[in-house]
Amino acid sequence: METQDLKKAGLKVTLPRMKILEILETSNVHHLTAEDIYRQLLEAGEEIGLATVYRVLTQFEAAGLVTRHHFEGGQAVFELERGAHHDHLVCVKCGKVVEFMDETIEAKQRQISSEAGFEITDHALTIYGICRDCR
């Protein structure tokens, strides 16, 4: 019942929002650009503008439904927030993204931040490399 997520976020349940949420939820690739989503909408025969996709994603981000990442290469990618924090391994050749999470690293980050007098709001560890399939 995904409409709940929208209502909970204080957003009206509209067709574009539901469609976009649906794409984020059902895609097996978890990291999509606004254009990726736009293209999928067109393919599905939906009449939704690219501007709306950006607007909706920005609202989703503000509502905590989605995370925006700035990986290398111009476009931002959006990922459905599934609750479990994790970091990313990105293949610089094919764009494949692997998620990982390591408590040792997490703890170290907290320690370093507090020593530097920073109150963490967010953090992003992204390792860029070449995946097995691209070698």
Next chain:
Amino acid sequence: METQDLKKAGLKVTLPRMKILEILETSNVHHLTAEDIYRQLLEAGEEIGLATVYRVLTQFEAAGLVTRHHFEGGQAVFELERGAHHDHLVCVKCGKVVEFMDETIEAKQRQISSEAGFEITDHALTIYGICRDCR
């Protein structure tokens, strides 16, 4: 003798390149956008176009003289490569950047990448937070 760095990189020693390198070397803020550098050049009375700043920075990056970072917020920032790898703590309010380096984290990253079949080309750990002075 910074002209050496340029020659070593196979780049002609031209006025724009020297000026830009000089700014990167002497600035006490280590992370500058192309516009930051452009503005400083204008203030110093140099007749250098923004396009040239971008071109030169891109060449410097290719030559390994400079690293380009994509922190949050549109513009890329450039940092003189001083040899010692490090990660960043960025204040989301004032933009201050603190550098750090932790061998435990580095080692974990290598381990995680190799387990996932990735050959690391680069990595970026950036912690976003609010620094002491902004609270």
Next chain:
DNA sequence: ATGTATGCAAAACATTTGCACCTGG
């Protein structure tokens, strides 16, 4: 009804590129 959301086109940015002119070795 009515306030919010959308679509479209235009604007706003950051960055790159084409091209005629200039410069360093």
Next chain:
DNA sequence: CCAGGTGCAAATGTTTTGCATACAT
């Protein structure tokens, strides 16, 4: 001299915004 570098303006690619219309409650 001559390849390579630069300045300017125009092009590009991504994301945002203004505004008139359409929609959810």
